[in-house]
Amino acid sequence: MSAVVTSAVVTSAMPGPLRLFWRSFSENRGAVVGLIVMLVLIVLAVFADIIAPYSPIEQFRTHFLAPPMWVAGGDAAFPLGTDDVGRDMLSRLIHGARLSLIIGGSVAAFSLVVGTTLGLTAAFAGGLVDITIMRVMDILLVFPSLLLAIVIVAILGPGLFNAMLAVVVVTLPSYTRLSRASALSELSRDYVTATRCAGASPLRLMFLTVLPNCLAPLIVAVSLGFATAILDAAALGFLGLGAQPPTPEWGTMLAGALQYYQRAWWVLAFPGLSILLTVLAFNLLGDGLRDALDPKLKR
């Protein structure tokens, strides 16, 4: 992140680039809240085994569908209640945070790498390569993204890995388009011509000269892509196509709650709330990053 800002601001008399970025970022209260939620989630995910009171798959045969502790009949041993087979909701949610961050992170990273490579290739090669890549992306964009993901998983077979792969495919076009567009606008700049004249190889030109200057919109896209990935993977899990039970994935937990949620609202409310808060945090963060990194979009 610092590399971007460093290359953008070179005046020595000004405050440090990171500080400038932070000043602009922290003006946006929503973004700061998003950042805090994200940090809390990371801590939960990393130390899930220590923080969670129980194992996410441990069943307490004496406590089926125990309500949260503040509701009549609740047990303080299970703060958010238990599910139909007596598993502690809180522990499952905490372990779910780990899964969601892994899903969001790997999907966003993978589509970023593949999408950016495709986008830069399209921008640099031009001609037939450009047309082919962009046409394929257009075709992918024609399908509603959730439908395409569903079809891909239906074909590959349900499972967390296949669901993540499907989400990578459907999120690919946005990264490709974004990186191509910003690379094209950079390509006409003088510094690119200068580097080219100095004899830089195409690969060096692509990844070391142009890419760093296209990073700002991509960083924003990754933050928003994180949110989309978590949401889509949870939707697939909910439809029974993503992570399979007893994996404590939030969407899968909701699917499991379908049969008895009318009797036990807490098995429905908490996993969904977790998805909402996580997605919201990354969206707020993305908006804040956009305002701070992209001066063109500033109002």
Add this chain to the structure above:
Amino acid sequence: MIRFLFRRVSLIVPTFIGVTFLSFMLIHLVPGDPIEVRVGERGIAPARLAQLRHEFGYDQPLWKQFVDYEVQLAHGDLGRSVVTRESVWREFTTLFPATLELAVCALLFATLVGLPLGVIAAVRRGSAFDYGLMGVSVTGASMPIFWWGLMVILVFSVFLGWTPVSGRISDAFFIEPWSGFMTVDCWFADDAGACRSAWSHLILPAIVLGTVPLATIARMTRSSMLEVLNEDYIRTARAKGLAVRRVVIVHALRNALIPIVTVLGLSVSALLGGAILTETIFSWPGIGHWLIESIQRRDYPVLQSGTLLVAILVIMVNLGVDLTYGFLNPRIRR
């Protein structure tokens, strides 16, 4: 204008072929063929398998199958379901009105609520209302609607008992389908009870499906209005003594609408994606529900052609939006 139209239409031909190719290839990536997958582990007599394969053309070489598929499509034949043996097109046309009815009501809800909210937020920029609305809007855009739908059912159907849980109309009524839109059919059937039932079934799914578009519209309207309100002609209109209300609604909103309409048109794809989840939750008998069922029944021809039809729908709507836009704004015709 004619040239713009021609160029824009000719651009969709490669997209169209690509879409059919993708939907064709996807299904052939399934290990085995649809017949084999369908019978699964139950097993089937080899002679019967060969016969069924031949019947559906799965014994032909791949390229031949693709050419046959394209020829079939060109004749408007989308194949048959391996489960019901019904033509896919027929199933689609019976179910599509339900999805359309839901989607139209969702968009109406989103627009009728989102547009005024966005305008008020823009006019009172920086107020508590503005901040509140933007907070609600980003929350709405982050909403996992499969969960939101279930929560809404839990509160309004289960706890409060205001609306039914699922379906399009109560079993007590039989309405002769005429337009396929339950609310319209009930109205024509002149049955007040059926009308009430149809509307009470429609309202929750429409609100759930409309939530994300509502958030988008409110946000877009606000930013689009803010941009327009800074224009010189707004100051001129104010300076010549027009009422704020008139300036906002007549001068500003009209000009702010163009980007909003575009975003609305381009969100059809997302809306159809949301319809899949909404219909699954509310057992709404539309195409989203149908597609999910086709996966559970391993009815790959339905999945293939159904997906293709949805994609064609999106292409058509996008084309419509582009043409309207070109019609409204001569600068982009070039």
